[in-house]
Each structure stands twice: as C-alpha cells, then as structure tokens.
Amino acid sequence: MSLPAFAADMALSARAQRVATVAAEFADRIDRDGRFPREAVDAMKAERLLGIQIPTAFGGEGASITEIAEVCSILGQACASSAMVFAMHQIKVSSLVAHGADSAWHMDFMRELAGRQLLVASATTEGGIGGNMRNSICAIEVDGDTCRLTKDATVISYGAHADAIMVTSRSSEKAAPTDQVMTVFRQGQYTLQKTVDWDTLGMRGTCSDGFLFKGEAPSAQIFPKPFAEIAAQSMLATSHLLWSGVWYGIAADAVLRAQAFVRAAARKAGGTQPPGALRLAEASNLLQLLKGNILSGLKLYADARLDHDRLSSMAFSIAMNNVKLASSETILTIINQAMIICGIMGYKNGTPYSLGRHLRDAHSAQLMISNDRILGNTSTMLLVQKPDTSLLG
Amino acid sequence: MNETIRGLLTRVGGLPVAVTELEDGADLYAAGLSSFASVQLMLGLEEAFDIEFPDSLLNRKSFASIAAIEQTVSHILQAREAA
Numbered sequence: 001m002s003l004p005a006f007a008a009d010m011a012l013s014a015r016a017q018r019v020a021t022v023a024a025e026f027a028d029r030i031d032r033d034g035r036f037p038r039e040a041v042d043a044m045k046a047e048r049l050l051g052i053q054i055p056t057a058f059g060g061e062g063a064s065i066t067e068i069a070e071v072c073s074i075l076g077q078a079c080a081s082s083a084m085v086f087a088m089h090q091i092k093v094s095s096l097v098a099h100g101a102d103s104a105w106h107m108d109f110m111r112e113l114a115g116r117q118l119l120v121a122s123a124t125t126e127g128g129i130g131g132n133m134r135n136s137i138c139a140i141e142v143d144g145d146t147c148r149l150t151k152d153a154t155v156i157s158y159g160a161h162a163d164a165i166m167v168t169s170r171s172s173e174k175a176a177p178t179d180q181v182m183t184v185f186r187q188g189q190y191t192l193q194k195t196v197d198w199d200t201l202g203m204r205g206t207c208s209d210g211f212l213f214k215g216e217a218p219s220a221q222i223f224p225k226p227f228a229e230i231a232a233q234s235m236l237a238t239s240h241l242l243w244s245g246v247w248y249g250i251a252a253d254a255v256l257r258a259q260a261f262v263r264a265a266a267r268k269a270g271g272t273q274p275p276g277a278l279r280l281a282e283a284s285n286l287l288q289l290l291k292g293n294i295l296s297g298l299k300l301y302a303d304a305r306l307d308h309d310r311l312s313s314m315a316f317s318i319a320m321n322n323v324k325l326a327s328s329e330t331i332l333t334i335i336n337q338a339m340i341i342c343g344i345m346g347y348k349n350g351t352p353y354s355l356g357r358h359l360r361d362a363h364s365a366q367l368m369i370s371n372d373r374i375l376g377n378t379s380t381m382l383l384v385q386k387p388d389t390s391l392l393g
Numbered sequence: 394m395n396e397t398i399r400g401l402l403t404r405v406g407g408l409p410v411a412v413t414e415l416e417d418g419a420d421l422y423a424a425g426l427s428s429f430a431s432v433q434l435m436l437g438l439e440e441a442f443d444i445e446f447p448d449s450l451l452n453r454k455s456f457a458s459i460a461a462i463e464q465t466v467s468h469i470l471q472a473r474e475a476a
Binding site: 134171175176177178179226228229232308309310312313314315377380381383384385386 | 408409410420422423424425426427428429432435436439446448449451452453454
C-alpha cells in the first residue's frame with residue numbers, strides 16, 4: 001500500500017466506515033434479540049476508535065468532539081445501538097480528558113484506555129432521584145486509601161460488558177444530595193447484581209439494564225473535581241452533541257432508504273414521479289436543518305471548549321439544550337416522512353426500505369434526559385438570561 | 394449587602410443547611426443550591442439591588458458563594474456609578 005493510500009485507509013472516517021459495515025450486518029439481529037453489539041464494539045476496538053479522544057501525550061489521537069460526532073453519525077446510519085454505545089463511551093472519556101489531567105491515577109488510566117481500548121460505562125441514574133442525575137442518594141465511603149460505594153443504579157448502559165464504570169455519588173455520608181463526586185471503578189473492583197431488564201421499544205442493543213452496584217477501589221480513583229463541574233463542563237455539551245450525531249445518522253439512513261424507494265418507483269414508472277417524491281424533498285430539507293443545528297452546536301462547543309466560564313454559562317447551556325431538543329424532535333418527523341414515502345415497504349421488516357427499527361430507536365431521543373425536563377430548565381434560565389438573537393455570534 | 398444576600402438565600406435558596414452556618418466562601422452548590430433556586434436568587438438580587446446581570450456574569454462562578462455574589466453585585470454597581 002502506498003503512503004497516501006495508507007493515510008486514507010487510516011482516516012477516522014474510513015475506520016468508522018469499516019466498523020459501520022460490521023454494525024450494519026448485525027443491526028437487525030441485535031435489535032430483535034436485544035443483545036449487546038459485541039461484533040461492532042470488537043470492530044471499534046480493532047480500529048482503535050475507543051481511545052481516539054485521549055490526548056496524544058497519553059497514547060490517544062486527540063480527536064475533537066466534532067470528529068467524534070462524525071464517527072457517531074457514520075455508525076448511527078448502520079446501527080443506532082452500536083453508535084449509542086460508542087457515543088456514551090466517548091462522553092465518559094470526555095470527562096476523563098477534561099478533568100483527569102491533574103490526577104496521576106486518571107492519567108495512567110487514560111494511557112491504559114488508549115492502549116488496551118477499554119470500554120467505559122456510566123452509572124449516574126439511581127432509584128429514588130426522579131431522573132435528575134445532579135442528585136445522589138448513595139454516598140461514597142472513604143476509608144483512608146480505600147473507597148467503597150453501593151448504588152441502586154436503575155440504568156447502567158452496557159454495564160455488564162464494560163471494562164470500567166464511572167459512578168456518581170454524594171461525596172460523603174454527610175454531604176448534601178447535590179454535593180457529588182464521580183469515581184472510576186474498574187472491572188474486578190465491583191460486582192453487578194441485575195435488578196431491572198432492558199426490554200424496550202428501541203435502542204435494544206445498549207443493554208441498559210439496572211444493577212445493584214457494589215464497588216471498592218483505591219480512593220485515588222475518585223475524580224478530584226466536584227461532579228457538578230464535570231457535568232457542566234464536559235458532560236452536558238458532549239452528551240447533547242454526540243447523541244445528536246447518532247440521531248442524525250438514524251435520520252440520514254431513513255432519508256437514504258426513502259430516496260432509494262422513490263428512485264426505484266420512478267424507474268419502473270418510466271420517469272414519472274411517484275406520489276412520495278415531494279415528501280422526499282421535504283425530508284431532505286429537514287435533514288439539512290438538523291445538520292445545521294448540530295454543526296452550529298459543535299462550533300459553539302469548539303469555540304468555548306477551553307473557557308470554563310463560558311462552558312458553565314447559562315447562554316451555553318441554553319444553546320446545548322436547544323441542540324438536543326431540535327435534534328430529538330426533528331428526527332421523528334424525518335423518519336415519519338420517510339415511512340410515508342416508503343409505505344408498506346417501510347412498515348414491513350426485512351425489506352431494503354424497512355424503517356421500523358429507525359423509528360423505534362429514534363423514539364428514545366426525546367426521553368434520554370426528558371425533553372420536558374430540558375424545556376423546564378431552559379425556561380428557568382430564560383427568567384434571567386436573554387435569548388441569543390445574534391446570527392453569527 | 395451581605396445581610397441582604399443571606400436573607401434572600403434563606404428565603405429562596407432552599408438549602409438543607411441553615412444559611413447562618415454558611416461561611417462567606419462556602420460553595421453554595423455543594424451546600425445544595427439547585428439551578429432553579431439559583432435563578433430565583435438572581436431574580437431576587439436584581440430586584441433588591443435594582444440591577445440586571447449581564448450575560449457575561451450569568452455563570453456558576455458568579456454565584457458560587459456568598460462572597461462571589463457580593464463581588465458580582467459590587468462589580469455591577471461600580472460599573473453603573475462609573476458610567
């Protein structure tokens with residue numbers, strides 16, 4: 001292979017495409033059986049995608065959130081569950097990259113994550129907190145160099161398949177519910193006892209079962225920053241942007257299928273446009289709107305990334321909330337349009353135009369952090385924060 | 394000013410601890426100040442001091458402690474006098 005050919009072969013998008021080919025092959029089976037997308041995640045590891053966000057100094061590639069969102073969208077076009085596992089892993093890695101560089105243990109963990117392609121899961125949800133991850137009931141017990149934690153985690157996506165889990169808790173037995181820390185627990189340092197089955201409408205392959213988590217680890221594995229800062233400065237933005245990347249992928253594939261349907265119909269009818277052709281134009285319009293929405297969010301994040309004040313400002317939170325709201329709602333409209341275009345061929349499973357999985361997967365978008373909760377937060381902020389009226393800034 | 398801020402915190406802060414027990418430098422978010430309560434607090438401060446917070450000061454840091462709030466409000470009042 002020539003050097004330019006090798007470079008093209010190693011480009012992030014080319015590696016993501018190869019993983020997407022594997023993910024697409026198993027997508028229907030993973031959806032039907034509700035099982036973990038093992039083949040796709042193995043392909044991510046083989047293409048070394050799990051460590052791309054880690055800085056080069058720690059053995060990664062220093063990929064930006066924009067580049068990672070692109071990978072999410074490529075994977076999302078093939079298998080939304082695989083893409084969401086990748087996105088959720090990268091959201092955890094973003095916390096490590098943004099907040100772990102002051103701590104020797106977390107730096108070593110970054111090196112190992114990049115080297116051994118470790119998959120990281122998240123346990124932020126807990127029974128009794130009413131879905132607000134900025135509150136914890138459980139408290140970490142720090143006993144000298146050791147910390148212990150038990151958490152009734154009602155959702156740990158791919159928890160049973162992860163190499164490490166980042167778990168939130170109160171910072172001590174005496175701390176207020178909002179006084180939280182996050183701790184990295186590595187496989188072998190915890191036990192998971194399954195309490196809730198993940199049998200859902202869509203996103204069936206994320207295997208977001210509930211578990212009783214019990215862990216014990218060196219206290220050095222607790223992030224040195226309060227979780228409130230981690231949530232505001234790395235999780236909020238990366239969640240909304242990377243999820244949106246996945247959702248864009250689902251909608252884009254639906255539009256692609258609808259276009260294939262319209263073309264096939266037009267060919268049969270000797271060039272006469274089928275009735276769905278107009279809707280295809282509408283769907284393409286909405287897809288472009290969705291793309292613009294995500295790209296503007298990515299740009300905003302890229303500009304604010306190193307400015308802690310800006311990242312924790314209300315204006316930035318509102319903008320990220322708006323990205324999430326728009327993406328999660330628009331994809332449903334787009335996929336519904338595609339379904340109407342493809343008709344019964346889209347409604348049926350097992351055709352080249354099937355859209356059932358897309359539609360079911362897409363319905364998770366408005367629920368993962370409920371859009372109503374996000375609207376509520378934004379409307380509260382708008383009591384003091386002026387809405388952004390600038391076009392360019 | 395300190396008293397007014399503490400009065401507002403008591404009224405709208407919804408903290409699980411007594412405001413009198415908080416030091417001026419104590420982290421209000423760690424003490425349990427929710428984002429909704431922080432907005433109520435901002436509205437109360439705007440009303441009490443007849444000010445408006447510019448967007449550049451609407452971040453966590455400006456309201457992170459009683460001392461930080463004093464500094465934020467003083468900053469706005471001074472800027473107004475200078476104008």
